[in-house]
Amino acid sequence: MIAIDALCYQSRLRNIHPGEKMLYTVVTLSICIISRSILGALFVLGSNYILTVVIGRIGGARYLKMMMAPVVFLLLSTAALLVNVSRQPLDGYAITLGSFYLTGSKESLFLAVQLIVTSLASVSCLYFLSLSTPMTDMIYILEKIYCPRLLTELMLLIYRFIFLLIEIASAIYISQNSRLGYRNLKRGISSFGQMGSALFIQSLKKSRHIYAAMEARGYHGEIRVLYEEKSIRLKEVGAIIIYESILILIAKGGI
Template sequence: MLIDQYGYRSGLRKVNVMEKFCFSVTTLLLCILSRSFSVSILVLLSLGWLTIRKGGIPVRRYIKLMRIPAVFLLLSTLAILVNISKTPLDAYAVPAGPYYITGSTESVIFGLRLILSSLSAVSCLYFLSLSTPVTDLIGILKKLRCPALLIELFLLIYRFIFVLMSEASAVRISQESRLSCRNFKTAVRAFGGMASALFIRAVMRSGRLYDAMESRCYDGTIRVLLEEYPPKKKEIICMILFELLLLSITIGRNIYI
């Protein structure tokens, strides 16, 4: 919910939506294709600076948002960074009985490159989501000739994420006020009760939402009022120069290799 709020309050809110979309997607593709430390660090710092400085997102909040995928990436790359073998490898080796907790220099470099590339890709997505409301993203989908059915499903699913979060929060607060989470056994029982109550409430809310849409002459198409912001030459030139810089680093690295 905070991501949605920051999207509306961002200082980049009135930048042309197609500019932000093309910039984010192009930068994301270059990060994935290059797999370079320099490109990943440059993108991570640049997109973070734009999101915090120009978008007005608090530094602590941005770090907390980045910490979520960072933890996931660290856990998922443990299989690359850590090996259990009877033969110690060249990067590090910690003896554990007859075996070694070890890793090779090549695997460590590959794991770090994978983490940095993924974090820089996440920063591209955060740049777009923290500066662009969902209603503006709908305009992009329409320009890209996305089927109306998929756009409608996207809107409904996005709406029900917040509905489910709100209902789950209300049920959770009610359970905690009755000391239903005082130990593991009661917590498991409370979780099962919350899941069943949440399912029933979600069905009821979906029925009320559909009735509200029909009362407003819903004909199978969700119409959203979009605001158009004209593109600026200065912003386009800066985007092109930045992408050319990333492309030149990528090409130069491949030639050097």
């Protein structure tokens, strides 16, 4: 299993009703995106860290490492807002480069910070759900709210194929690396291209084998998963309502 899938089974929040966790995730994510409040986003980031790391007992170092991937992506994507090359200095900051300035305005800096913090808060909501709720529980809730069965089955199959592709790609990479396939840039590009083509062929073969195995086990167009019944606790629902009310107040009254 990949790390996220393994960690969600280890989480102490694993046995909470998935409907409660999905409700919290969807409502909190919606408030973050609609309000775009920096204080609200920081509040959500702190709350999700406490829920996932402190209560769920997911390692803090591992959680922060997972959060670094979106941080790098967001810094690169907001570079156009943060940095401008101009002959005239703007009111945010200005660094002299000969006859030009490496500069930015206060408005663009604020928009960049707002975008980064809001996006990180949204990602933390999805991490909370992913690190506490197995895929089978999510499928169960989606079926309960009458999500099309075709969509849920595609989600389940795609989720399964993620593991297969990672396993195949890892085996190919180890094989190539042991033969010095990545000893320099030119050789590495060639090896990466060969791995892509081999991965495509192997994935097609694996898909046929999986479909044959499903038919051998009585597959007739419907995938059924086992689900452990869990009860909804009113105190947890009440805590979610109180939390979302506080978040709305912070988002309205904050920056």
